[in-house]
Amino acid sequence: MNQFEVTMAGFGGQGIMLAGQLLSYTGLKDGKNVVWIPSYGPEMRGGTAYCTVVISDIRIGSPIINTPTCACVFNRPSFDKFAPRVKPGGLLIVNSSLINVSTDRKDLTEIQVPATQIAIDAGNGRATNIVVLGAFVGATGVVKYDTLISVVEEKLGKKKELFEINRRVLDMGYKIGRERAAQRSHA
Amino acid sequence: MNQFEVTMAGFGGQGIMLAGQLLSYTGLKDGKNVVWIPSYGPEMRGGTAYCTVVISDIRIGSPIINTPTCACVFNRPSFDKFAPRVKPGGLLIVNSSLINVSTDRKDLTEIQVPATQIAIDAGNGRATNIVVLGAFVGATGVVKYDTLISVVEEKLGKKKELFEINRRVLDMGYKIGRERAAQRSHA
Amino acid sequence: MQDINTTFARPEGLTDVVTHYCPGCTHGVIHRLVAEVLVELGLRERTVGVAPVGCSVLAYNYFNTDFLESPHGRAPALATGFKRLRPDMIVFTYQGDGDLASIGMAEIVHAANRGEKFTTIFVNNAIYGMTGGQMAPTTLPGQVTATCPFGRDTALTGMPIRMVELLSSLATPAYLERVAVHSPAHIVRAKKAIKTAFTCQKEERCFSLIEVLSTCPTNWGITPGEATQWLDANLKAFFPLGVYKRPEGMQ
Amino acid sequence: MQDINTTFARPEGLTDVVTHYCPGCTHGVIHRLVAEVLVELGLRERTVGVAPVGCSVLAYNYFNTDFLESPHGRAPALATGFKRLRPDMIVFTYQGDGDLASIGMAEIVHAANRGEKFTTIFVNNAIYGMTGGQMAPTTLPGQVTATCPFGRDTALTGMPIRMVELLSSLATPAYLERVAVHSPAHIVRAKKAIKTAFTCQKEERCFSLIEVLSTCPTNWGITPGEATQWLDANLKAFFPLGVYKRPEGMQ
Amino acid sequence: MAKILMKGNEAIAEAALRAGATNYFCYPITPQTEVAEYLAKRMPDYGGVFLQAESEVAVGNMLFGAASTGKRVFTSSSSPGISLMQEALSYMAGAHLPCVIINIMRGGPGLGGILPAQSDYFQATKGGGHGDYRILVLAPSNLQEAVDLTMLAFHLADKYRNPAMIIGDGMIGQMMEPVEFPEKYVEEELPVKTWAATGASGRKPLIIKSLFLDPNALEHNNILLKEKYDQMAKEEVRFELYKTGPKNRILLVSYGTMARICQTAIDALEAEGISVGLFRPISVYPFPHSQLREEISRPNVESVLTIEMSMGQMLEDVERAVAERKPLAFFGRTGGIVPSPEEVIEQIRKLLDAQPAPRKAKKA
Amino acid sequence: MAKILMKGNEAIAEAALRAGATNYFCYPITPQTEVAEYLAKRMPDYGGVFLQAESEVAVGNMLFGAASTGKRVFTSSSSPGISLMQEALSYMAGAHLPCVIINIMRGGPGLGGILPAQSDYFQATKGGGHGDYRILVLAPSNLQEAVDLTMLAFHLADKYRNPAMIIGDGMIGQMMEPVEFPEKYVEEELPVKTWAATGASGRKPLIIKSLFLDPNALEHNNILLKEKYDQMAKEEVRFELYKTGPKNRILLVSYGTMARICQTAIDALEAEGISVGLFRPISVYPFPHSQLREEISRPNVESVLTIEMSMGQMLEDVERAVAERKPLAFFGRTGGIVPSPEEVIEQIRKLLDAQPAPRKAKKA
Amino acid sequence: MPGVVIDKNHCKGCELCVKACPQKILSMSREITLRGYFYAQMHDPSRCIGCRICAITCPDAAISVHHHGQMYVLFEY
Amino acid sequence: MPGVVIDKNHCKGCELCVKACPQKILSMSREITLRGYFYAQMHDPSRCIGCRICAITCPDAAISVHHHGQMYVLFEY
Numbered sequence A, B: 001m002n003q004f005e006v007t008m009a010g011f012g013g014q015g016i017m018l019a020g021q022l023l024s025y026t027g028l029k030d031g032k033n034v035v036w037i038p039s040y041g042p043e044m045r046g047g048t049a050y051c052t053v054v055i056s057d058i059r060i061g062s063p064i065i066n067t068p069t070c071a072c073v074f075n076r077p078s079f080d081k082f083a084p085r086v087k088p089g090g091l092l093i094v095n096s097s098l099i100n101v102s103t104d105r106k107d108l109t110e111i112q113v114p115a116t117q118i119a120i121d122a123g124n125g126r127a128t129n130i131v132v133l134g135a136f137v138g139a140t141g142v143v144k145y146d147t148l149i150s151v152v153e154e155k156l157g158k159k160k161e162l163f164e165i166n167r168r169v170l171d172m173g174y175k176i177g178r179e180r181a182a183q184r185s186h187a
Numbered sequence C, D: 001m002q003d004i005n006t007t008f009a010r011p012e013g014l015t016d017v018v019t020h021y022c023p024g025c026t027h028g029v030i031h032r033l034v035a036e037v038l039v040e041l042g043l044r045e046r047t048v049g050v051a052p053v054g055c056s057v058l059a060y061n062y063f064n065t066d067f068l069e070s071p072h073g074r075a076p077a078l079a080t081g082f083k084r085l086r087p088d089m090i091v092f093t094y095q096g097d098g099d100l101a102s103i104g105m106a107e108i109v110h111a112a113n114r115g116e117k118f119t120t121i122f123v124n125n126a127i128y129g130m131t132g133g134q135m136a137p138t139t140l141p142g143q144v145t146a147t148c149p150f151g152r153d154t155a156l157t158g159m160p161i162r163m164v165e166l167l168s169s170l171a172t173p174a175y176l177e178r179v180a181v182h183s184p185a186h187i188v189r190a191k192k193a194i195k196t197a198f199t200c201q202k203e204e205r206c207f208s209l210i211e212v213l214s215t216c217p218t219n220w221g222i223t224p225g226e227a228t229q230w231l232d233a234n235l236k237a238f239f240p241l242g243v244y245k246r247p248e249g250m251q
Numbered sequence E, F: 001m002a003k004i005l006m007k008g009n010e011a012i013a014e015a016a017l018r019a020g021a022t023n024y025f026c027y028p029i030t031p032q033t034e035v036a037e038y039l040a041k042r043m044p045d046y047g048g049v050f051l052q053a054e055s056e057v058a059v060g061n062m063l064f065g066a067a068s069t070g071k072r073v074f075t076s077s078s079s080p081g082i083s084l085m086q087e088a089l090s091y092m093a094g095a096h097l098p099c100v101i102i103n104i105m106r107g108g109p110g111l112g113g114i115l116p117a118q119s120d121y122f123q124a125t126k127g128g129g130h131g132d133y134r135i136l137v138l139a140p141s142n143l144q145e146a147v148d149l150t151m152l153a154f155h156l157a158d159k160y161r162n163p164a165m166i167i168g169d170g171m172i173g174q175m176m177e178p179v180e181f182p183e184k185y186v187e188e189e190l191p192v193k194t195w196a197a198t199g200a201s202g203r204k205p206l207i208i209k210s211l212f213l214d215p216n217a218l219e220h221n222n223i224l225l226k227e228k229y230d231q232m233a234k235e236e237v238r239f240e241l242y243k244t245g246p247k248n249r250i251l252l253v254s255y256g257t258m259a260r261i262c263q264t265a266i267d268a269l270e271a272e273g274i275s276v277g278l279f280r281p282i283s284v285y286p287f288p289h290s291q292l293r294e295e296i297s298r299p300n301v302e303s304v305l306t307i308e309m310s311m312g313q314m315l316e317d318v319e320r321a322v323a324e325r326k327p328l329a330f331f332g333r334t335g336g337i338v339p340s341p342e343e344v345i346e347q348i349r350k351l352l353d354a355q356p357a358p359r360k361a362k363k364a
Numbered sequence G, H: 001m002p003g004v005v006i007d008k009n010h011c012k013g014c015e016l017c018v019k020a021c022p023q024k025i026l027s028m029s030r031e032i033t034l035r036g037y038f039y040a041q042m043h044d045p046s047r048c049i050g051c052r053i054c055a056i057t058c059p060d061a062a063i064s065v066h067h068h069g070q071m072y073v074l075f076e077y
């Protein structure tokens, strides 16, 4: 890997920004170059929010990525907006709890994760972002999973109970991501 | 005459600006090009005030005249400031009521007019400027005296009594100016 | 079948656009009240509004009247300019507390003092909404905001500014009232006040300003329901409701 | 021979420069009072003044203290910036009515409301002096100026603004008093007020502002003697003298 | 009409009234306060609006509101006051609103002084506010031109729906010269102002704004603005040539009253048989770029001398036009000092001395 | 010190604190409000001053007062807010006072939008206020540089006793990147600030002002200012060359985050064997005039392409430097639209297509 | 008989109407709108007294109130 | 014995001291200063009571008041 770009998108409040930041911290800890950039435009209030993370072995040029390697979409409007933009050969992670369609693009890997459901079942609907984050790292291996775990602990470890839920759903996401990606690559 | 420049200078309140304006109106009425420009700089409050009038047969370029053809000085600070600046061959009209010195320049015509005294004697100390104006026109003939009279009437004719004083001292100034200039040119 | 009568509907004074306001934000209530009053007084077609910079910056999309979009805080100057040239038209500004009481202090005081015959709807939610919850001049003592993260310290930033009180110290006639919109009863009273304000303008009497205590659930960090309670318990205590000034001959 | 005792002399707080003020202009009296107070309270050496834009723009040449020259109306912002960084110093602004009550309205209201611990000497002469006699916010109804040549029409320009009244509507503690300097008795009272104001600052209590009714014979178009009478008969009637606000615990 | 002797500030005020601009907002400041004082007296006769605002910030924004009615509106001020209007000007340009601003410049920066200067050229022509906008700027060099350009400014402001500015200095404002007003001001007809806010009666609501949260919409607005500026550059360039031609060894570039002083110097040198020409931009934005380039390119022109009452601001525009075709020199005085014709002559002589050969095109 | 991941606005705030600037005045505005929010939390630890003012007009003037103490002071804002500070900036420059202003630019004119833009270049580099003054302006293209230049800005402001400005855009402000802070900020020693107002104790009163009623004094002040700007032009020019040399057929000129996008484009073209170089001004005032000219003059450079997130502002400075030595093209997007590397590549290809021959110096 | 109509498109699920309704006959749906909100709905229309309080409260003017025939208006609005 | 000293250099001839003096012993000179003003002068020094009222009134701090030996101060200033 030279450079990997991922856009995370959803409603404000779904923890999109945090997921991107956790990924960035992990990339940094892994010794990579990283940039995180949020959308702060007109979408901000009451619309979709998104952020992009670039993880790279080389100096990162433009932080503005119109066609990312990967998109993680948390709701339907985000799916509509970003699914078409993923680079050919790229990856699309879909929060299937809130999105009941799938892309007809054949040139990318789509992984459906019932993230919100998993989070609710685990006892915290707000952990959707952690499920997706796990799935992303599981599917791409763009950062070390161990590093990710340590970052999540570092940043979210203060509230013991919540952290345990997060820890659990991270694993669940990670496994789904790894398995589906493996299936795909064998398909 | 191609172009004639006169600077009038004195304390604020001595009617310097008005004298200059009356002269300008007269020039205009005589069909000349005229510019009147006041000083409005730091001298304004409590110091000397002055204005410059340019009267010309040709298009007037710079309105800023450092070395005028003539200076009419109403008080001592103005004398000190402007007497040295008059062009060689030029004219200096001095309000001798308030200025008890005379220039040692030999390259100009100096006319001493006890203007304030004349004005006070005529019943209006504030008419000093009119005396000087008369003297200036008498000495230079740069505008027609008849035109000047009509302008003074037009602009100051409303208050009958005051106008009569003005009319009188204008004549007195004019005569002094004409005589002294004649003397000089015969000397 | 009997006729269907409508006793309440979206007023003609509002466009059919979904606002960008957060759920439960009472900016929406205030918009509706103004729109209703403009229609009820028959003024809509000759009204021009002036939008502020603040959460209500897009007000021009929601009102069914002509609109100007002002620089931050300067709506009273725009309104002055417009109204002086078109005294036959109805002009109102719609301004937040940051807009009116902070950056726009000089403009509102002077417009009020000149007795400009326009109407100001002043939305006091004790915080800067649009920029994400910073301290406003109306932020309560001890209230936490993004720029007073340890609570407003009045020793460093002074007391909240009560605008209608301040404006009522001026000698020029005006109509000044403070209302709130966090409960149905308050909303009904607020509408009366807004109607009076526009009536003052319609009758070419005087400057009028209605200060409306409003919620900002998002930046107060609580639910809309909690926000109405917080307003009632705290904001209303510091900013007493009532009429502060009335032109002579106005009941 | 007996010793010679001096009971009155040019205060050490003033430089020996002849001011540019017009004859009889009471800006000069106010300068002297401030200078005397600074010396008497032992503050001169740690004082910085902020000059306005207005006839007193050159105040920095006349006071024997450090000085900043502010943009028009913004002296309270400069004073705030300075005093916040150097609370150990004594800071005062000296401002005219155009400067403070017109263009500088927002800055003075907010500085007062934040309770900035500096002192403002507010010279109200009901006109713009320096620019040659235009209408000020404090110009009296009917008063003729260069920009209201037919007399101030309050229907078009509103009533004169009473600044201490306006500022005293704020909730933040302050010392606010209005005095005049057109007669010896008034001057004595004015000095006391100025001393109290600086004492508030010295004791780190609160913001303090003294509004001083002052003459502008030049732009009022009358002699200095007549100007004192006009002030007494007209200005003082509209702008009542007295203490408008006092911090708790201050006599 | 007969010529009448008027003070510059008053002549400008009268010109505005005659151009149908009967709505004026102001805040006093030397050296232009006579504009306000004149209008305070005259406005009641016109049934127009005269309002002294609380500050120049308010003035700028009152203009914004007033211009939205579609009527002609204007203000006058001087340097520090103009600085305070920058936000409002940016907004008005963004909202495509016409208005006229008279800037009788004084020495800066800061409070500076009140004497004549030309040091607000950058602010006026490059846009002192934020964003990609421009103001149309005209610079008169005598009172008749001040009158004519003031009237024109209202026309152009309306034509382009953009703020237009007159820049003069204390000389223009304070001096008296004879001026002539047209019996009746006639101007090319302009489209009806359908963009004005007049109430949503029988039509959809109309919005006057500069906010475009969608970047495509905002870019579109910027492109519209740019198109107007490009059109101005084509249609509104104005300049004067004085004694240029196939003989002048030196080309002076100067504007406003400074150019007038240059003319006196040129006349004096001509009397001595030395030929110097003057290129005087009248519109300083749009700047007469190609026209200046043409004059510069004449083979007889050995060098170019820009003269300003500033440390060198228009100089940058001249530099772009000259593009090293000829050596470019600069002379400036600041702070209220008005260079005399003698000083200008001295500068010209210096250049001539430095360049003895009649032709020596220098190009690196 | 280890690299830490920070948001640009916060990194800038932290950098200021580390440079000893513990006195901050502000008024909220997107997209830079995090600077204020960060400092509101951190300032108590430093015993410094954090004050939210009533407006940007007040902010500018509080800086004036605060800078007069001799301590390091700063603010941050965005385009419309900066417009409101122009009068105060002119005053501070005139009074020789140091301060630092961070402008995280957004799309304009007017209220415009809140997305990244570079359309305040003119305002920053030519002086949006009145009078002959300049602001020293630095433009970082990544967060580490934002940190380094912020610290440097305080040093240079003090060195020249002049306001200094950092111009960034929403990208710089909003993105997170790893940054490193020096253990301890060391800087060249500067003279003691004897000009600061500290009370007339044991010395004569000291006056901080920009008013000089005597035109000679005011001109003198302007000459002093000019001398400082000339010194800056000698000592403070900063720029970066990226893949320029004896091979690049095209030279891009771009600054700030836009330059970073150009680098991505250049890398992509390099992979295709097409050599393009980038000249990136870091100090945009003083502009690296002669250095740019040098790069332009290389024989391999066929044409120059200026790219900005504006309708073309730095372009005028580039034009002066190019002086027709090479063809000069421009590409700009505005209103918050950030050109993608692909768009930049397209523009470069267009130029290359238009210029098939490896060498064709065009000169009229 | 009175009744309310809630415009799903305008409703943002703030629940203020639910809290305000004196009859307690409004509640939140379990479905989400396109904008991502749970919206208000009437669960017991028969008990509606047409008081307009929900509509007056709604910040999004999402509610209209209708009735058949004549009705006594409880308060002026 | 009290007495006043008027600094000609600072006096601008506003006449306020003349009007203020309770003893009416100040008057304007007939000479003009370098700045063009008639200045105030004491015409009857023997009647001066040292009350300082002229000095307090003077806007130009042109007047100082002195006396020999002890003196009762009429009012605090």
Ligand SMILES: Cc1ncc(C[n+]2csc(CCOP(=O)(O)OP(=O)(O)O)c2C)c(N)n1
Binding pocket: C053, C054, C055, C056, C072, C095, C096, C097, C098, C099, C100, C123, C125, C127, C128, C129, C130, C131, C136, C216, F027, F028, F029, F030, F056, F080, F081, F084
């Ligand atoms: C000159 C200027 N300064 C700052 C801003 C940024 N800004 C936008 S809205 C706002 C404050 C809004 O708060 P308020 O007026 O209380 O309205 P609310 O959003 O709470 O309704 C600010 C500071 C701006 N747009 N322009």
Ligand SMILES: Cc1ncc(C[n+]2csc(CCOP(=O)(O)OP(=O)(O)O)c2C)c(N)n1
Binding pocket: D053, D054, D055, D056, D072, D095, D096, D097, D098, D099, D100, D123, D125, D127, D128, D129, D130, D131, D136, D216, E027, E028, E029, E030, E056, E080, E081, E084
């Ligand atoms: C921004 C700005 N606007 C206007 C002016 C011009 N100006 C100078 S002094 C002044 C008013 C002074 O009046 P006031 O404050 O009442 O003081 P006074 O001269 O009466 O003592 C004005 C408007 C200026 N210097 N700067």
Ligand code: SF4
Binding pocket: C020, C021, C022, C024, C025, C026, C027, C055, C125, C129, C130, C215, C216, C217, C218, C219
């Ligand atoms: S931020 Fe606050 S004021 Fe703004 S729309 Fe949301 S709730 Fe309303």
Ligand code: SF4
Binding pocket: D020, D021, D022, D024, D025, D026, D027, D055, D125, D129, D130, D215, D216, D217, D218, D219
């Ligand atoms: S103009 Fe008025 S305020 Fe100014 S110095 Fe003269 S009298 Fe005093």
Ligand code: SF4
Binding pocket: C024, G006, G010, G011, G012, G013, G014, G015, G016, G017, G018, G039, G040, G057, G058, G059, G060, G061, G062, G063
């Ligand atoms: S009050 Fe309005 S927006 Fe809120 S839940 Fe009820 S219908 Fe929906």
Ligand code: SF4
Binding pocket: D024, H006, H010, H011, H012, H013, H014, H015, H016, H017, H018, H039, H040, H057, H058, H059, H060, H061, H062, H063
């Ligand atoms: S009061 Fe002072 S300035 Fe006035 S006349 Fe007396 S001594 Fe002179």
